[in-house]
Amino acid sequence: MNERELTLFSIIVGIVLAVIFAGANAYLGLKAGMTISASIPAAVISMAIMQIIFKRNSIKENNIVQTIASAGEALAAGVIFTIPAFLILNYDVDYFYIFITSCIGGILGVLAFIPFRKKFIEEDHKLLPYPEGRACAEVLTSPSRGLEFIYIILGFFIGFSIRILTNIFSVLKSSFSIIIDKFSMFSLDLSPSLIGAGYILGIRISSYIFTGGILGWFVLIPLISFLINKYNFEEIWHNYIRYIGAGGVLVGGIISFIKNLRAFESFLNFQTSKNDIPFHFVIFGITSLIIISYFIYHFNLIGIVLAFVFGIIFTAISGRIVGIVGSSSNPISGMTIATLLIVSIIIKKLGFVGYEGIFISLTIGAIVCIAAAMSGDTSQDLKTGYLVGAKPINQQISLIIGVLVSSTIIGYVLIILNKAYIIGSKELPAPQATLMSIILKSSFxxxxxxLLLLIGGVISIIFETIGINSLAVSVGLYLPLGLSSSIFLGGLISKILNRNYGVIYSSGIIAGDSLGGIVSAIFIIFSLKFFVFQFNEIFSFLIVLLMFISLLFRKIW
Known part of the structure; x- marks a missing residue:
C-alpha cells in the first residue's frame, strides 16, 4: 500500500503554516534584514499536529506540509528584500502589483530549478550536502517530536509576549544605546527575534555580522569623520557606510557566483525524470509567465526578457550555492544588486529614465530576487524529499501551491506594517530594500x-582571503549596529547555552515575536496603544534576556 503524500489534509495544514511563516518572516526580514528557514519548525509542528491530534504518521505527508510552509518563508524573503524599496522611494504600488510580482517570481523560481534537480539533488548527492534539507529529513524520520513541539509553543508565547509588552503596552523599551562621543555609538535592539536569529546562525556567522558592525561604527565612521569632519555618526553611516556595505555585498555575491560556476554545466545537460513536472510543462509555464508579465507590466519586451534571463541564471546559481552553505547564507542580496546595476545601465540605454526607468529596473530586480530565494528553498525541500523517498512532482506542485497562497497575504502584511511603523524607519529599517533603493536611485x-563601492569590494576580498565569510561581514556593515549586536548576542548565547532544542525554541520565539509585531501593527493603525508603566533600558534588556534564556538552563521533564 502506497504511503499517503499529497493529500487534501497535508495541503490544508501546509497552507495554514505557509501563511504564518510568510507573515512572520516578512516582519523579521524588514526588521533584521534576514529570514530564517521554516522547514524544521514547520516539520515539527506538522508532525505534532498530525501524530498527536489526528493520529496520522505518514512521513511523506508531513514532508508535503513542511514543503508548502517553507515556500511561504522563501517567498517572504524575496519580497521584503526588494518590493519595500518602492515604498521607500515613494512609489505607489498596490496590493495587486505585490501579488502578481510575488506569483511570477515565486513560480519562476520553482519551475526554473526543475531541470537542475536531477543533477544537483541526485547525481551530486555527495558533493552538495544541502544542510537544511538533510536536517529536515532527520526531523521527519525521528520517532517522536512531542517535546520539540512544546519548546516551539513556549518560545512562541515568550516572543509574542515580549513584542506585545513592548509595542502595545510600552512596558519594555525596544532598544538601548550609549553615545560614546560625536562620532561613535553602541546600541542594542531588544528584539527577541533578532536574538533568536543569532542563536540559530550560531557564534561563527553572528560574529562575522557583528565584526561588520564594529568595523563600520568603530573604525570607518571615526576615520571618515577625521578626514571630513562634516557629519555626525548617523549621517556618515547613511551617506558612506551603507554604500561601502553594498560594495561588499556585491563583490561577495560575485565571489560566490564564481565559486559556483559549475551550476552552468546543467544548462548544457537539461534532465528531467518521469517523477518531475514534465519539461514541456516547465517551458509552457515559463513562457506563460513571460506573456503575463508583458501584458501586466507594459514594459519593453527587452525588459521582460532581462527579468527572466537573470531569473533563470540566478535560479541555477542559488540552487547550487545553498547546497554547500545553506539557505541562510544564500547571497541573493548580491545577486539582486548585480542585476540592478546591469539592468539599470541597459534600461537607460533603451531610453527609460527617471520614474519609469527606476520602476522597470526595480520590478526586474524583484522578480529575480524572489526567483532566487524560491530556488534556494526549492532545492532544500527537494533534497529532503529525496532522502525520505518522496516524489519530486508532488513537492513541486506543493511549492507552487505555497507560492500562490503566500502571495495572497504578503501584500496585506506589507501594507499593514507600512501603515503602522513606516517601512524604512527605525522600527522597520528594511535594510536590503533600503540598500536597493539607494543603489538604483543613485544609478539613474x-x-x-x-569609490565607496570599490572600498567595500576591497574589504570583501580581504576577508575572503583570510577565510572569513565576506557576505556576513558586509551585511553587518550596512545593518544598523543595534541589529548586528543583538544577532551577535544570540550567537553568544548559543555558544554558552548550546542545547539540542535551542534552535527549535528560537524558531518559536522568532515566530511569536514576528506575529506579535503584525498584531501590534493592527492595534497601532487603530490607535490602540496602552501605557501602563515602562522599565528603563537596562531593566528592559535584563527582562528580555532572562525571558529568552529561561528555558535554556534546564530541560522540561
Missing part, C-alpha cells in the same frame, strides 16, 4: 559613489 541620477 548618475551619482553612484563608485
Amino acid at each position: 541620477e548618475g551619482n553612484l559613489p563608485w
Whole structure:
C-alpha cells in the first residue's frame, strides 16, 4: 500500500503554516534584514499536529506540509528584500502589483530549478550536502517530536509576549544605546527575534555580522569623520557606510557566483525524470509567465526578457550555492544588486529614465530576487524529499501551491506594517530594500559613489582571503549596529547555552515575536496603544534576556 503524500489534509495544514511563516518572516526580514528557514519548525509542528491530534504518521505527508510552509518563508524573503524599496522611494504600488510580482517570481523560481534537480539533488548527492534539507529529513524520520513541539509553543508565547509588552503596552523599551562621543555609538535592539536569529546562525556567522558592525561604527565612521569632519555618526553611516556595505555585498555575491560556476554545466545537460513536472510543462509555464508579465507590466519586451534571463541564471546559481552553505547564507542580496546595476545601465540605454526607468529596473530586480530565494528553498525541500523517498512532482506542485497562497497575504502584511511603523524607519529599517533603493536611485541620477563601492569590494576580498565569510561581514556593515549586536548576542548565547532544542525554541520565539509585531501593527493603525508603566533600558534588556534564556538552563521533564 502506497504511503499517503499529497493529500487534501497535508495541503490544508501546509497552507495554514505557509501563511504564518510568510507573515512572520516578512516582519523579521524588514526588521533584521534576514529570514530564517521554516522547514524544521514547520516539520515539527506538522508532525505534532498530525501524530498527536489526528493520529496520522505518514512521513511523506508531513514532508508535503513542511514543503508548502517553507515556500511561504522563501517567498517572504524575496519580497521584503526588494518590493519595500518602492515604498521607500515613494512609489505607489498596490496590493495587486505585490501579488502578481510575488506569483511570477515565486513560480519562476520553482519551475526554473526543475531541470537542475536531477543533477544537483541526485547525481551530486555527495558533493552538495544541502544542510537544511538533510536536517529536515532527520526531523521527519525521528520517532517522536512531542517535546520539540512544546519548546516551539513556549518560545512562541515568550516572543509574542515580549513584542506585545513592548509595542502595545510600552512596558519594555525596544532598544538601548550609549553615545560614546560625536562620532561613535553602541546600541542594542531588544528584539527577541533578532536574538533568536543569532542563536540559530550560531557564534561563527553572528560574529562575522557583528565584526561588520564594529568595523563600520568603530573604525570607518571615526576615520571618515577625521578626514571630513562634516557629519555626525548617523549621517556618515547613511551617506558612506551603507554604500561601502553594498560594495561588499556585491563583490561577495560575485565571489560566490564564481565559486559556483559549475551550476552552468546543467544548462548544457537539461534532465528531467518521469517523477518531475514534465519539461514541456516547465517551458509552457515559463513562457506563460513571460506573456503575463508583458501584458501586466507594459514594459519593453527587452525588459521582460532581462527579468527572466537573470531569473533563470540566478535560479541555477542559488540552487547550487545553498547546497554547500545553506539557505541562510544564500547571497541573493548580491545577486539582486548585480542585476540592478546591469539592468539599470541597459534600461537607460533603451531610453527609460527617471520614474519609469527606476520602476522597470526595480520590478526586474524583484522578480529575480524572489526567483532566487524560491530556488534556494526549492532545492532544500527537494533534497529532503529525496532522502525520505518522496516524489519530486508532488513537492513541486506543493511549492507552487505555497507560492500562490503566500502571495495572497504578503501584500496585506506589507501594507499593514507600512501603515503602522513606516517601512524604512527605525522600527522597520528594511535594510536590503533600503540598500536597493539607494543603489538604483543613485544609478539613474548618475551619482553612484563608485569609490565607496570599490572600498567595500576591497574589504570583501580581504576577508575572503583570510577565510572569513565576506557576505556576513558586509551585511553587518550596512545593518544598523543595534541589529548586528543583538544577532551577535544570540550567537553568544548559543555558544554558552548550546542545547539540542535551542534552535527549535528560537524558531518559536522568532515566530511569536514576528506575529506579535503584525498584531501590534493592527492595534497601532487603530490607535490602540496602552501605557501602563515602562522599565528603563537596562531593566528592559535584563527582562528580555532572562525571558529568552529561561528555558535554556534546564530541560522540561
